[in-house]
Amino acid sequence: MPTIQRKHTMYHSTVLDADPDTVWATVRDAMQILDIVSPGDLDIHRDVSWVEGGSVDTVPARYDFRLTLNGRLVQQEIAARDEINKTQSYRAVAPTSGVARYEATIRVFPITNDPARSFFDWSRTLEIAEDADLDVVEAIIDVMEKQTDAVRDHFAKTAK
Template sequence: MPTQIQRKHTMYHSTVLDADPDTVWATVRDAMQILDIVSPGDLDIHRDVSWVEGGSVDTVPARYDFKLTLNGRLVQQEIAARDEINRTQSYRAVAPTSGVARYEATIRVLPVTNDPARSFFDWSRTLDIAEDADLDVVAAIIDVMEKQTDAVRDHFAKTAQ
């Protein structure tokens, strides 16, 4: 296995956004909106995104599914926890797919103390990679994930102009 991909792969990314915390939170708490932001056009890693089993943006837990453009595999995830006051949301994979045996992530939006028109955004993730994983597919997924926080930053930079 390449050294950059470990069996338990953890990722942490953060950025400052050019939007106030309430505006950012209203967008990123919705899985459908954040998937649109982090997978636009040529970076698209998903298609056919939808809430399933009665899930919705205001329901927790809430399941949503999408297919990876990389290999057409179904990804089943759910919003597992949400804290509206502290603006945090955790989600996880419901079933293994594409070499990822387990996936958990948390996004968080914090105010920038000295600039209320901006926010601090962070995204932490843990992936357990299956023993029989296609490492090229896993590497491609991780490569896309590495760029997603920048996509969130760029999205809010465009809306601020």
């Protein structure tokens, strides 16, 4: 694993075996994408729920979950969504587990010559607190490194 910088950026992308509308209907819902990227024994979260009147169709919309890793509460919010361009940004609303600030964007694009598939990308920026437990931060980043593959694998299973 590379050395963790105080400002850590990540970018992952993949081609999915599903059309953009199918992918978007799933990944725009924070509850569904959290379920996809943290299934069963790889679970990094628990007690996931919309809070403060949030819902899949509300923007901004807050949702909370607890990290299985250390039991800490994670408070995030869907900050922006563009239904036409299939883009959604979200952010942490409170620091936790050594991450002082977190922002991310997911995007779904059509593949012009293959309309039954789509291109998915996920960009993230984490600002690491000065007093962070770097082992915990590294574990969180390690999980994040695998999440785009989990999205790819989810749609590969549903395409069969």
